[in-house]
Amino acid sequence: MLLIYLLSILLVGIIVLLFLPGSSKLLMKQIALGSTSLVFVLSLLLWVGFDQSTSKFQFVIDGLWLPVANINLVLGVDGISLFFVILTTLIFPLCILASWSSITGGVKPFLVSFLVLELILILVFTSLDLIFFYIFFETVLIPMFLIIGIWGSRQRKVRAAYLFFLYTLLGSLLMLVAVVYIYHYAGTTSYEALLGIKFSEYDQRWLWLAFFASFAAKVPMLPFHIWLPEAHVEAPTAGSVILAGILLKLGSYGFLRFSLGLFPEASIYFTPFIFCLSLLGVVYTSLTAIRQTDLKRLIAYTSVAHMNLVVIGLFTGTVIGVEAALLQSLSHGFVSSALFLIIGVLYDRWHSRVIKYYGGLVHTMPLFISIFLFFTMANLGLPGTSSFVGEFLLLISAFSANTTACFLAATSLVLGGAYSLWLFNRIAYGNIKLAGLDITLREFVVFLPLVIGTLVMGIYPNLFLQPMHAAVSNLVWG
Known part of the structure; x- marks a missing residue:
C-alpha cells in the first residue's frame, strides 16, 4: 500500500x-x-x-x-x-x-x-x-x-x-x-x-x-x-x-x-544511429557550453551533454552499460539540481545571471564557494563523487561496444573540465565585484541532502547497483 x-x-x-x-x-x-x-x-x-x-x-x-x-x-x-x-x-x-x-x-x-x-x-x-x-x-x-x-x-x-x-x-x-x-x-x-x-x-x-x-x-x-x-x-x-x-x-x-x-531487435538495428546522434550532442553541447555568458544557459548545455552520455550507455545493450546509465542519471539528478540551486542563490542576491558580473566571491562567501567547488568537481567526474562511477562504467561499456564511440565520449571529460573549472574560476577568484552575505541555514539545509547523495553514490555505488541489477539483466541483449 x-x-x-x-x-x-x-x-x-x-x-x-x-x-x-x-x-x-x-x-x-x-x-x-x-x-x-x-x-x-x-x-x-x-x-x-x-x-x-x-x-x-x-x-x-x-x-x-x-x-x-x-x-x-x-x-x-x-x-x-x-x-x-x-x-x-x-x-x-x-x-x-x-x-x-x-x-x-x-x-x-x-x-x-x-x-x-x-x-x-x-x-x-x-x-x-x-x-x-x-x-x-x-x-x-x-x-x-x-x-x-x-x-x-x-x-x-x-x-x-x-x-x-x-x-x-x-x-x-x-x-x-x-x-x-x-x-x-x-x-x-x-x-x-x-x-x-x-x-x-x-x-x-x-x-x-x-x-x-x-x-x-x-x-x-x-x-x-x-x-x-x-x-x-x-x-x-x-x-x-x-x-x-x-x-x-x-x-x-x-x-x-x-x-x-x-523493441529489442529495433534497438539493436538503430544503435549506430543513436551513437552518432548522442556523440554529436555530447561534443557540440560541451563546446557550446564553454562560450556561454549566462550561468543558467551554461549549466543547461552541460545537462544535454551528460544526458546524451546516458543514452550511449543505454544502447550498449550490456548490463554494465545500462546500470552505468542509470547511475549517471541519478548522479545528474543530484549534481545538476545543486548547480541550478547554486545559481539561484546568486540570483536571489543580485538578480543577475551574467557571469562577468561576478568575481572574488571566495573572499565574501567562503561556505557558498566550498559547496560550489564540491559540485563543480562532481560535475567533471572527480573520483569519490557519483559522476565518476557513472562515467567510468559508461566508458567501459562504450569501449566494449565501439572504441571510436568511447574515444569521442571521453572528450566530454576534457571539455567538462574546461567549462566547469573556467566557470568556477571566474565566479570565485579575481577582484571582488559584489559583496553579499554567505548562504543561510535554510540554503545549507537544501544543499546538504544533495552533498550526501553525491558522496554516498561515489563511495558505495553498490548500494544503488544491487536493487537495479535483476531488472536490468532482463532487458539487455549484450
Whole structure:
C-alpha cells in the first residue's frame, strides 16, 4: 500500500492548499513542505522493503478502468523505477525550501502546481500500462508550462514555456499513434503482457521510431534540444531544478523501459544511429557550453551533454552499460539540481545571471564557494563523487561496444573540465565585484541532502547497483 500512501498524501496536500485562504502564505508553504517531506520518507521505505533478488514489479496496485477493453490502471515499482521515484520525492521538498522567500506572488497556485507535478511524475515512473503512461507523460507538460510561463524570471518566459510545450507535445503524438497500433495488434496495453509478445522486425522498427520521437525530445538529443536552454534560462530556480533533475530523466527512462524492453531487435538495428546522434550532442553541447555568458544557459548545455552520455550507455545493450546509465542519471539528478540551486542563490542576491558580473566571491562567501567547488568537481567526474562511477562504467561499456564511440565520449571529460573549472574560476577568484552575505541555514539545509547523495553514490555505488541489477539483466541483449 506504500504507493497509495505516497499518492494520497500529495492528493490531500493539494486539496488542503486549494481550500486555504490566499493570505495564509506561511501555512501553505509549511503544508507543501510537510507533505512532500513525508512522501520522501515513505519513498525510502520502498527502498527498505524492496526485494533485490527478483526482477518482478513490487508494491503493485491494480485498479480496473476499462475491463471490457482490457485497459487497467496498474502501478508498480522495479529496480529501474525505484530510484527515479526516490529522486523525484527528494527534489520536490528541496525546491519548495529553495523557493521559500523568492516566490512572493501567486504562492497558492505555485505550490499546487508543484504538488500536482510531483504526483504526476510518480505516476509516470510507476505506470505499467502504455495508455496511462502516455496520459501521465503528457500531463507533466501542463504544470511545468505554468511554472515557466507564470513564475519565470524574464520577459521571454512565455515564449520559453510554449517552446517547451510544443517541442515535447509534438514529439509525443507519434507515440500515441504507436500505442493505438500496439493495442490493435496485441489486444492489450499492459506492459507486463506486452513483454511476452513478439512484434515482427518491420513493426518493431516503425514503433521504435514513433517512441524515439517522444523520448529524444525529453532527453533532449540533437536536434530536439532547442527548447531546453531557453526553458532553463526563463524558468524560476525551482523550475530549472525540476527540469534538469527529473524531467530530463523521462527520456532516458522511456528509452530503457519501452524502446529496449518492447523493441529489442529495433534497438539493436538503430544503435549506430543513436551513437552518432548522442556523440554529436555530447561534443557540440560541451563546446557550446564553454562560450556561454549566462550561468543558467551554461549549466543547461552541460545537462544535454551528460544526458546524451546516458543514452550511449543505454544502447550498449550490456548490463554494465545500462546500470552505468542509470547511475549517471541519478548522479545528474543530484549534481545538476545543486548547480541550478547554486545559481539561484546568486540570483536571489543580485538578480543577475551574467557571469562577468561576478568575481572574488571566495573572499565574501567562503561556505557558498566550498559547496560550489564540491559540485563543480562532481560535475567533471572527480573520483569519490557519483559522476565518476557513472562515467567510468559508461566508458567501459562504450569501449566494449565501439572504441571510436568511447574515444569521442571521453572528450566530454576534457571539455567538462574546461567549462566547469573556467566557470568556477571566474565566479570565485579575481577582484571582488559584489559583496553579499554567505548562504543561510535554510540554503545549507537544501544543499546538504544533495552533498550526501553525491558522496554516498561515489563511495558505495553498490548500494544503488544491487536493487537495479535483476531488472536490468532482463532487458539487455549484450
